[in-house]
Amino acid sequence: INGAVLTIPMAIEESSVVAAASNAAKFWSTKGGFTATILGTEKVGQVHFMYCGDSQKLHQFFEQYKTALLASTDEITHNMRSRGGGITALSLVDKSDAITDYYQLDVRFETQDAMGANFINSCLEQLATQLKTLAAKHPDFSEKEKAIEVVMSILSNYVPNCMVEAAVSCPVNVLLPTVEDSKLFAEKFVQAVRIAEVEPFRAVTHNKGIMNGIDAVVMASGNDFRAVAAGIHAHAAASGQYRSLSKAEIKDDVFKFSLRVPLAIGTVGGLTKLHPLVRWCHELMGTPNAQELMQIVAVAGLAQNFAAVKSLVTTGIQQGHMKMHLLNILNQHQATESEKKAAIAHFKDNTVSHHTVADLLAKLRNT
Numbered sequence: 001i002n003g004a005v006l007t008i009p010m011a012i013e014e015s016s017v018v019a020a021a022s023n024a025a026k027f028w029s030t031k032g033g034f035t036a037t038i039l040g041t042e043k044v045g046q047v048h049f050m051y052c053g054d055s056q057k058l059h060q061f062f063e064q065y066k067t068a069l070l071a072s073t074d075e076i077t078h079n080m081r082s083r084g085g086g087i088t089a090l091s092l093v094d095k096s097d098a099i100t101d102y103y104q105l106d107v108r109f110e111t112q113d114a115m116g117a118n119f120i121n122s123c124l125e126q127l128a129t130q131l132k133t134l135a136a137k138h139p140d141f142s143e144k145e146k147a148i149e150v151v152m153s154i155l156s157n158y159v160p161n162c163m164v165e166a167a168v169s170c171p172v173n174v175l176l177p178t179v180e181d182s183k184l185f186a187e188k189f190v191q192a193v194r195i196a197e198v199e200p201f202r203a204v205t206h207n208k209g210i211m212n213g214i215d216a217v218v219m220a221s222g223n224d225f226r227a228v229a230a231g232i233h234a235h236a237a238a239s240g241q242y243r244s245l246s247k248a249e250i251k252d253d254v255f256k257f258s259l260r261v262p263l264a265i266g267t268v269g270g271l272t273k274l275h276p277l278v279r280w281c282h283e284l285m286g287t288p289n290a291q292e293l294m295q296i297v298a299v300a301g302l303a304q305n306f307a308a309v310k311s312l313v314t315t316g317i318q319q320g321h322m323k324m325h326l327l328n329i330l331n332q333h334q335a336t337e338s339e340k341k342a343a344i345a346h347f348k349d350n351t352v353s354h355h356t357v358a359d360l361l362a363k364l365r366n367t
């Protein structure tokens with residue numbers, strides 16, 4: 001990744017995911033490797049509240065007290081500010097078109113190496129308390145306007161400005177051993193990704209393949225994979241239709257495959273420093289900071305997606321899957337080491353299924 005060789009831990013129940021990621025890593029290791037770029041690190045939080053009254057007066061109130069609202073969080077943000085983070089923007093959003101009397105405080109944060117959920121939620125709850133207190137005392141408000149009702153204060157897991165891009169590219173003609181196969185492969189690959197851009201049924205499975213890689217590394221790094229998944233799927237549907245997260249193109253005889261995903265993850269906080277295996281995983285990756293971990297996770301997603309689409313447009317997905325699954329089936333039948341060896345040799349040229357494996361073992365055991 002960006003010229004460095006890394007070992008990436010994955011925690012997942014599907015063994016073929018690890019094999020596919022390794023396969024893609026090996027493939028790209030001789031073609032320039034992966035690049036990864038941080039496009040932004042902004043996190044989002046909202047105070048959702050009801051204000052019954054003159055909208056103009058609420059906007060004036062907000063402008064008058066914005067500094068006081070922010071100052072009320074000084075104690076909470078002190079350490080984060082000294083690390084270069086903190087609250088970066090605070091605005092009032094009128095959502096009364098959608099729900100009568102509904103407004104938001106929209107708050108933007110930089111949380112450095114933390115995912116930031118607890119920090120953000122603490123800031124938001126403080127802002128909410130201060131909002132109510134200031135409104136209750138505001139001389140220009142009527143009694144109804146003074147009675148702001150805070151519905152909830154919570155971070156958003158949709159972080160479109162906390163984005164990372166991973167990419168691979170190489171001349172089309174070096175993709176496969178022959179130039180002819182390479183051209184055909186690149187064209188089919190691009191078609192497959194275009195289908196996932198326009199066809200939601202395919203897009204969901206295409207993105208599931210990306211999440212195979214992303215979830216596995218997010219989980220191994222002790223991060224919140226539900227938060228990551230919710231944000232990524234929201235991004236995939238941001239145009240109003242659920243679409244592929246990755247893009248592929250051939251331009252000037254160069255094949256390029258890339259992925260953009262929003263990722264709010266941390267290398268401090270949560271259980272990142274507490275869980276012994278998680279701590280070990282961070283060491284395995286070279287103790288990355290949050291931005292480096294974002295890059296690693298995005299690359300794992302792209303590698304996984306590359307491997308899946310590559311098999312889909314060439315051999316089909318089942319060949320690799322069933323080869324991996326062969327060992328699981330053999331273990332279910334308590335196969336001995338010599339039976340496993342014989343089965344691996346046999347299934348080099350034969351189709352793997354529960355039934356064919358059972359038949360072969362029966363034959364081996366009867367001779």
Ligand code: NAD
Nearest residue numbers: 111112113114115116117118119224227266268269270271
């Ligand atoms: P946290 O509160 O455990 O730790 C983060 C804290 O570490 C920071 O607030 C800061 O005080 C400190 N810190 C030390 N060095 C730092 C550095 N270099 N950069 C930044 N901060 C540094 O963790 P968190 O990140 O606030 O929250 C993550 C946890 O919150 C996750 O486990 C997640 O599951 C959970 N959570 C998620 C949601 C959600 O996603 N909706 C809601 C609530 C809680």
